[in-house]
Amino acid sequence: MPDLIAADNLSYTYPDGSPALREVTFSVAPGEHLALLGPNGAGKSTLLLALAGLIRPEGKLLLDGEPLAHDRLGTRGRVGLLFEDPDDQLFMPTVLDDVLFGPRNQGLAYDDAHARATSALEAVGAADLADRSPHHLSLGQKRRVAIAGALAMRPQVLLLDEPLNGLDPRGRGMLLRLLGGLDQTLVIATHDLDLARRMCTMALILNEGKVATHGPTEALLSDESLLRTNALLDQ
Ligand SMILES: Nc1ncnc2c1ncn2[C@@H]1O[C@H](COP(=O)(O)OP(=O)(O)OP(=O)(O)O)[C@@H](O)[C@H]1O
Ligand SMILES: [Mg+2]
Incomplete structure (x- = not known):
C-alpha cells in the first residue's frame, strides 16, 4: 500500500x-x-x-x-491537529461553537455539524461543558474539548x-x-x-x-x- x-x-x-x-x-x-x-x-x-x-x-x-x-x-x-497547548486551539465563545467550527468549515450543514460536535463531546466526556466558555475551563477540560474539536472533523x-x-x-x-x-x-x-x-x-x-x-x-x-x-x- x-x-x-x-x-x-x-x-x-x-x-x-x-x-x-x-x-x-x-x-x-x-x-x-x-x-x-x-x-x-x-x-x-x-x-x-x-x-x-x-x-x-x-x-x-x-x-x-x-x-x-x-x-x-x-x-x-x-489532517487534524491537537495542539500541545489547548489555549492555542480554543478560540470561540462557547465550547460547542469551538467544536462546531471545524465541521462547519468543512462545509457541513449546521445539523450535521451539530450531531458530530455533540457526539465528539460525548466521546471525550465533555458534553456537560457545551455552553461554557473554553477559556474558563480547567486544563484537563480544555484538553478534552480540544480533542473533541479534532475528532469532529473526522480527519x-x-x-x-x-x-x-x-x-x-x-x-x-x-x-x-x-x-x-x-x-x-x-x-x-x-x-x-x-x-x-x-x-x-x-x-x-x-x-x-x-x-x-x-x-x-x-x-x-x-x-x-x-x-x-x-x-x-x-x-
Ligand atoms: N516559536 C518558536 N520560535 C523559536 N524557536 C522555537 C519555537 N518553537 C520551538 N522552538 C525551538 O525549536 C526546537 C524544537 O522545539 P519543539 O517544540 O518542536 O520540541 P518538542 O520535541 O516538541 O519538545 P517538548 O518535548 O518540550 O514538547 C527547540 O529548540 C525549541 O526551542
Ligand atoms: Mg512539544
Missing part, C-alpha cells in the same frame, strides 16, 4: 534562527499509529505543525501522494501533541479506549511510553531535530541504551 505520509528531508528553522528539524525523512502507512518520541526540544511539536500544514519546512512532504496543502484549517480538514490523519497531559486517570482511560478504537492514521507526540506502547505499533525518535531511530515500538522501547541516549529513561 502506498504511504499516506511521505516526508523527505524536512528541515525547519524558526524565524529567530532556532533550528528545529534537520533532514527528517520517514513515512507513515495508512491506518498506522506512530509514536513521536524524544527529549524536550527535539522537534516533535514542530514536526506535527509541519504535518498539519501550519509551517512550511524545506524538503518534500506528500499526503496521499500529493504535496501537502498549506492552510490554517489543516489541509482542508484531511484522515489525526496528529496529537501530548494528548494525555492534564487528564485525570478516568479521562486518560477514556481517551486511550477512544484512540484504540479509531481506524484513522495517528501520529502521537508524547513522553508517555505507556501510551506509545499501548497505542502505537511504530515509533520515531527525534533528537536535536534529527531522526535518531524509526522502527517497531516494542523493539525501540526494549533497548535501554537507546532510551537513555534519548532522555526516555532517567540515568
Whole structure:
C-alpha cells in the first residue's frame, strides 16, 4: 500500500534562527499509529505543525501522494491537529461553537455539524461543558474539548501533541479506549511510553531535530541504551 505520509528531508528553522528539524525523512502507512518520541526540544511539536500544514519546512512532504496543502484549517480538514497547548486551539465563545467550527468549515450543514460536535463531546466526556466558555475551563477540560474539536472533523490523519497531559486517570482511560478504537492514521507526540506502547505499533525518535531511530515500538522501547541516549529513561 502506498504511504499516506511521505516526508523527505524536512528541515525547519524558526524565524529567530532556532533550528528545529534537520533532514527528517520517514513515512507513515495508512491506518498506522506512530509514536513521536524524544527529549524536550527535539522537534516533535514542530514536526506535527509541519504535518498539519501550519509551517512550511524545506524538503518534500506528500499526503496521499500529493504535496501537502498549506492552510490554517489543516489541509482542508484531511489532517487534524491537537495542539500541545489547548489555549492555542480554543478560540470561540462557547465550547460547542469551538467544536462546531471545524465541521462547519468543512462545509457541513449546521445539523450535521451539530450531531458530530455533540457526539465528539460525548466521546471525550465533555458534553456537560457545551455552553461554557473554553477559556474558563480547567486544563484537563480544555484538553478534552480540544480533542473533541479534532475528532469532529473526522480527519484522515489525526496528529496529537501530548494528548494525555492534564487528564485525570478516568479521562486518560477514556481517551486511550477512544484512540484504540479509531481506524484513522495517528501520529502521537508524547513522553508517555505507556501510551506509545499501548497505542502505537511504530515509533520515531527525534533528537536535536534529527531522526535518531524509526522502527517497531516494542523493539525501540526494549533497548535501554537507546532510551537513555534519548532522555526516555532517567540515568
Ligand atoms: N516559536 C518558536 N520560535 C523559536 N524557536 C522555537 C519555537 N518553537 C520551538 N522552538 C525551538 O525549536 C526546537 C524544537 O522545539 P519543539 O517544540 O518542536 O520540541 P518538542 O520535541 O516538541 O519538545 P517538548 O518535548 O518540550 O514538547 C527547540 O529548540 C525549541 O526551542
Ligand atoms: Mg512539544
